[in-house]
Amino acid sequence: MPLTAPALLLALSPIIGGGRATADSLMGAGVSRSLATARAAQIRDVRYALSLDLTERDSSRGTVTARFRVTKPGDVILDFRGQRLGAVEVNGAAIPSPDFNGAHLRVAARSVVVGENVVTVSFVTRIAAAGASIIRYRDATDGAEYLYTLLVPADANQLFPCFDQPDLKARVSLRLRAAKDWRVLANGPESSTRVAADGRAIEHEFVETEPISTYLIAFAAGPWVTVTSPASKRPITMYVRKSRAAEAEGDSIIRANDVAARWLEGYFARPFPFRKLDVLLAPAFPFGGMEHPGAIFYNEDRFIFRERPTLPQRLGRTATIYHEVAHQWFGDLVTMRWFDDLWLKEGFATYMAAKMQASLDTASGAWKTFYLRNKPAAYAVDATRGTTPVWQSLENLDQAKSNYGAIVYNKAPSVLKQLDYLVGPDAFQRGVRRFLAAHAYGNATWRDLLAAIGAESRLSLDRWGKQYILRPGMPVIDQRVQVAADGRTRLVLRQRPAEPLLGKGAWPIRTSVIVGQPDGRLVRLRVTLDADSTVVALPAGTAPPTFVYANADDYAYALVLPDERTVAWLEENMSSVKDSFLRALLWGALWDLVREARLDPARFATLALRELPTETDEQIVAGVLGRVGRAVVAYLPPERRDSALATVEKLLRRGSANPDRPYGIRKPYLDTYIRVAGTPSALAHLDALLDSAEAVGAPLRPPTRWAIVTALIERNAPGADRRLERESRADSGSEGKRRAFVARAARPDAAVKKEYFRRYFADDSLNEDWVTASLDGFNTVRQSEMTRPYLIPALDSLRWIQTNRRIFFLGSWLTSFLEGQTSAESLVAVNRFLEEHPELPPDLRAKVLQAEDELARTVRIRGAVETR
Ligand SMILES: [Zn+2]
Numbered sequence: 001m002p003l004t005a006p007a008l009l010l011a012l013s014p015i016i017g018g019g020r021a022t023a024d025s026l027m028g029a030g031v032s033r034s035l036a037t038a039r040a041a042q043i044r045d046v047r048y049a050l051s052l053d054l055t056e057r058d059s060s061r062g063t064v065t066a067r068f069r070v071t072k073p074g075d076v077i078l079d080f081r082g083q084r085l086g087a088v089e090v091n092g093a094a095i096p097s098p099d100f101n102g103a104h105l106r107v108a109a110r111s112v113v114v115g116e117n118v119v120t121v122s123f124v125t126r127i128a129a130a131g132a133s134i135i136r137y138r139d140a141t142d143g144a145e146y147l148y149t150l151l152v153p154a155d156a157n158q159l160f161p162c163f164d165q166p167d168l169k170a171r172v173s174l175r176l177r178a179a180k181d182w183r184v185l186a187n188g189p190e191s192s193t194r195v196a197a198d199g200r201a202i203e204h205e206f207v208e209t210e211p212i213s214t215y216l217i218a219f220a221a222g223p224w225v226t227v228t229s230p231a232s233k234r235p236i237t238m239y240v241r242k243s244r245a246a247e248a249e250g251d252s253i254i255r256a257n258d259v260a261a262r263w264l265e266g267y268f269a270r271p272f273p274f275r276k277l278d279v280l281l282a283p284a285f286p287f288g289g290m291e292h293p294g295a296i297f298y299n300e301d302r303f304i305f306r307e308r309p310t311l312p313q314r315l316g317r318t319a320t321i322y323h324e325v326a327h328q329w330f331g332d333l334v335t336m337r338w339f340d341d342l343w344l345k346e347g348f349a350t351y352m353a354a355k356m357q358a359s360l361d362t363a364s365g366a367w368k369t370f371y372l373r374n375k376p377a378a379y380a381v382d383a384t385r386g387t388t389p390v391w392q393s394l395e396n397l398d399q400a401k402s403n404y405g406a407i408v409y410n411k412a413p414s415v416l417k418q419l420d421y422l423v424g425p426d427a428f429q430r431g432v433r434r435f436l437a438a439h440a441y442g443n444a445t446w447r448d449l450l451a452a453i454g455a456e457s458r459l460s461l462d463r464w465g466k467q468y469i470l471r472p473g474m475p476v477i478d479q480r481v482q483v484a485a486d487g488r489t490r491l492v493l494r495q496r497p498a499e500p501l502l503g504k505g506a507w508p509i510r511t512s513v514i515v516g517q518p519d520g521r522l523v524r525l526r527v528t529l530d531a532d533s534t535v536v537a538l539p540a541g542t543a544p545p546t547f548v549y550a551n552a553d554d555y556a557y558a559l560v561l562p563d564e565r566t567v568a569w570l571e572e573n574m575s576s577v578k579d580s581f582l583r584a585l586l587w588g589a590l591w592d593l594v595r596e597a598r599l600d601p602a603r604f605a606t607l608a609l610r611e612l613p614t615e616t617d618e619q620i621v622a623g624v625l626g627r628v629g630r631a632v633v634a635y636l637p638p639e640r641r642d643s644a645l646a647t648v649e650k651l652l653r654r655g656s657a658n659p660d661r662p663y664g665i666r667k668p669y670l671d672t673y674i675r676v677a678g679t680p681s682a683l684a685h686l687d688a689l690l691d692s693a694e695a696v697g698a699p700l701r702p703p704t705r706w707a708i709v710t711a712l713i714e715r716n717a718p719g720a721d722r723r724l725e726r727e728s729r730a731d732s733g734s735e736g737k738r739r740a741f742v743a744r745a746a747r748p749d750a751a752v753k754k755e756y757f758r759r760y761f762a763d764d765s766l767n768e769d770w771v772t773a774s775l776d777g778f779n780t781v782r783q784s785e786m787t788r789p790y791l792i793p794a795l796d797s798l799r800w801i802q803t804n805r806r807i808f809f810l811g812s813w814l815t816s817f818l819e820g821q822t823s824a825e826s827l828v829a830v831n832r833f834l835e836e837h838p839e840l841p842p843d844l845r846a847k848v849l850q851a852e853d854e855l856a857r858t859v860r861i862r863g864a865v866e867t868r
Contacts, residue, residue, distance in 0.1 A: 026038060026077055027104045031079055033394065036338065039077065041071070042072055048162060049067075049173050050175070052160075052176055054176055058128065060126075063121070064160045066162065071114065074109050075109050078161045079105075080123065082158055085123050086121070086124070088119070089121075090107050105121065107119060123161060128764065129767050131805075134159065139734050140733060140734040146221070147222055148219070150290060151215050151218070153215055166339065169213050169441065172212065175204065177202070178201060179201060179202075180202055183221070185221075185224070187219075187294045210274060225242050236257055239278065257296070259360065260325035267429065269433050270433075270440070274328060279297075283300045284768070284770070286769055286809065287806075289324040291331055298324070301769075306703050311618040318357065336443065336444070340391055340393055340394040340403070341446050343407070346412055347408060347416050354413070365619070367553065370417070374413055376591075377409075378474075379498075381411075383473075384849055384853035386850035387502070387846070388403075389407075401806070404808060415469070418555055418557050421510055422510050432449075435448060435449050446465070467507045471507075473498060473502040475507045477561065478496070478561050479549075479561065481545065489538045491545075493534045495509070495558070498559060506529065509557075511555055513550045513551075514548070552582065559592055561598075571607055584623065588623075590604060600868060604631055612655065625671070629675045636865065637862045637866055649676065649682045652672050662697075674704075675711070678715060683715060684717075686708050706742070709723050710742060714746035738773065744756075746777030768806060778816070779816045784821050784826075798810065798840070798844050814850075819858075826855060831852070
């Protein structure tokens with residue numbers, strides 16, 4: 001139960017004081033940095049023999065034997081916050097009343113020897129749909145049950161007593177007792193199976209692993225179906241649940257994993273670091289993927305396409321595979337010493353994924369994909385008051401979840417791209433190889449990485465590290481083109497922090513400036529920006545440029561705001577820009593002006609809808625139309641939106657219906673049409689679409705059908721309930737049930753909102769993934785007045801969420817509840833909440849401020865539109 005452990009902890013925690021102060025303070029909740037530091041200095045060569053019984057429904061009985069070497073005398077503290085602690089034995093002697101406080105088990109110094117120690121503990125841990133370290137998933141299609149673990153960042157100690165910190169790596173040998181018809185998967189290969197003594201289950205044993213961090217330990221069990229591809233160099237087996245096996249493209253998923261592993265072996269000049277590689281498609285998985293050594297778990301929902309995928313969806317799946325395979329070296333082989341360096345593994349995995357795509361699929365526009373997937377997301381957080389440095393100080397592992405987000409996933413790979421550009425790709429690669437060689441099967445910090453790359457490039461990266469790794473926030477570059485009386489042109493690039501409250505001073509930026517010539521030629525200039533203002537002399541004798549963009553090829557990590565001359569030229573000539581990567585960047589720059597309240601959202605939408613009919617790049621069309629959706633639905637005040645709606649609907653509908661355009665272009669038109677449609681005729685048209693067998697040149701399948709049903713429910717269209725009923729009957733499996741739950745959350749009915757909000761906290765059988773999926777429907781902008789009463793309760797629940805929900809939940813929660821509001825009153829309420837709760841921990845305050853930024857921008861943009 002979530003509440004018992006902290007309550008027990010309060011009751012049993014000894015009063016700090018006297019000679020035991022240090023040891024007692026280490027016994028507090030979570031794993032403090034002081035405990036981790038003390039233990040790392042005290043303990044070596046850890047091995048766990050872990051045995052768990054998975055045949056009971058709601059809990060698992062287990063035993064662990066921890067063997068480790070102690071280098072200096074003293075108490076030894078293990079972490080455990082599972083359901084129940086049983087018998088404890090230390091070095092062969094039973095400990096009759098163990099010193100256990102609900103968070104830690106202390107082995108007294110008198111029982112510990114300097115040298116080899118053996119501690120055996122029996123325990124019980126919980127199995128549940130949410131809030132437990134063993135997740136149970138019930139398949140609504142066939143009633144089958146599946147189990148899998150997810151221990152990152154600090155839930156290994158919820159599973160079993162251990163030293164739960166990344167720099168006490170251990171060799172793990174696992175034994176699982178499971179139902180006879182179940183298959184099991186773990187980090188190491190299975191070494192033996194035998195029928196249990198009672199004849200009622202099978203006991204599976206796995207080969208001992210290489211040294212791995214506790215958060216990387218994983219297993220899964222259930223009636224999985226397996227696919228093994230014999231074609232690959234190393235046999236990779238994919239596990240998928242029975243009811244979805246027919247839809248999963250096993251061969252191509254396995255091939256992508258194999259290709260990535262082989263490419264990385266070459267780049268890193270190191271063989272695959274673990275004994276085997278298998279993959280699991282995990283149902284209701286709360287992340288995109290998790291890089292467990294030898295057993296990568298992927299999000300089943302994002303990996304099995306229920307309708308023809310678009311290019312961004314396919315690229316997204318490949319990028320996730322490349323990311324998780326890259327982690328086998330970056331994260332698993334060499335691991336951050338502490339979660340303050342989370343960026344090291346996440347930034348690298350994403351950056352390597354893009355490098356791999358660029359090398360393996362040269363026609364795919366890997367760096368354009370990288371830009372679209374990372375930069376807008378990074379800037380959206382890094383330009384806020386709530387941003388953090390890439391390296392994030394962390395006092396206790398129980399707050400590690402807060403370190404996850406766009407800064408480590410999107411900013412970190414972006415600054416690595418800048419670093420690679422600065423030192424050159426050869427020195428970068430040599431530096432990475434040097435780093436991996438020096439710390440294999442061990443731990444390292446960001447300073448170790450910069451030292452290795454610095455050594456290979458013969459550059460001091462101290463200042464670079466201070467500005468990009470330790471400093472919060474990001475630069476905005478304002479472009480200005482000045483034409484002097486003598487006709488000579490110069491470009492002034494002014495740099496300022498996006499958030500002035502976070503400090504002054506320029507970032508060192510190496511960038512490529514692109515200058516459009518009147519004759520159509522493009523000139524690229526390599527420029528270093530190292531001051532608040534940099535003047536770039538344009539080549540002598542040339543006429544004033546048609547347009548300028550100070551981040552060609554996206555090497556710089558900076559938000560570049562174009563000058564008026566460039567904006568005016570783009571409004572007339574966007575389609576004449578031949579390079580699709582550059583077009584993607586320029587569309588992004590125009591959108592940034594909208595978000596700065598300097599370009600009318602209606603003007604952006606008009607330009608987009610005029611230009612996109614000739615745009616051939618699927619990623620650009622999808623990205624720009626997504627922004628058109630946000631501009632129309634949220635940024636335009638209701639009266640402006642309503643008067644523009646019929647025209648926007650008509651253009652979107654025309655784009656989706658154009659038989660001369662490919663599926664990948666028509667589909668985002670349809671998606672945006674579904675999102676925007678509001679007039680009775682558009683809603684009637686959507687309703688009628690459900691009766692047609694195909695749309696946008698492909699069969700109309702459940703994901704899009706459900707999006708239409710959800711839109712009809714949300715907008716209270718006539719007959720919406722009947723549609724929901726019919727769709728639920730037609731798509732009655734586990735996926736359909738999830739979609740129906742999501743659709744109902746969007747119903748404009750105060751009683752429904754009340755019931756959903758209650759279930760978000762009180763319903764133990766509700767998968768976290770279902771809740772996450774339903775949040776945007778619950779908080780739709782169109783119902784902001786109805787959901788307004790939940791804004792403050794949503795903020796009040798942050799601490800509970802931090803304790804009881806997984807890594808990404810809190811961010812999704814905040815984004816949904818705050819982006820669902822658009823009024824100045826809501827903005828005031830959020831800021832008042834922050835003022836009235838000075839006790840809110842800084843990490844949670846920062847998360848609120850990150851999400852508050854989009855609400856503040858929406859209010860500002862609406863205000864600017866009204867006064868124009
Ligand atoms: Zn990752």
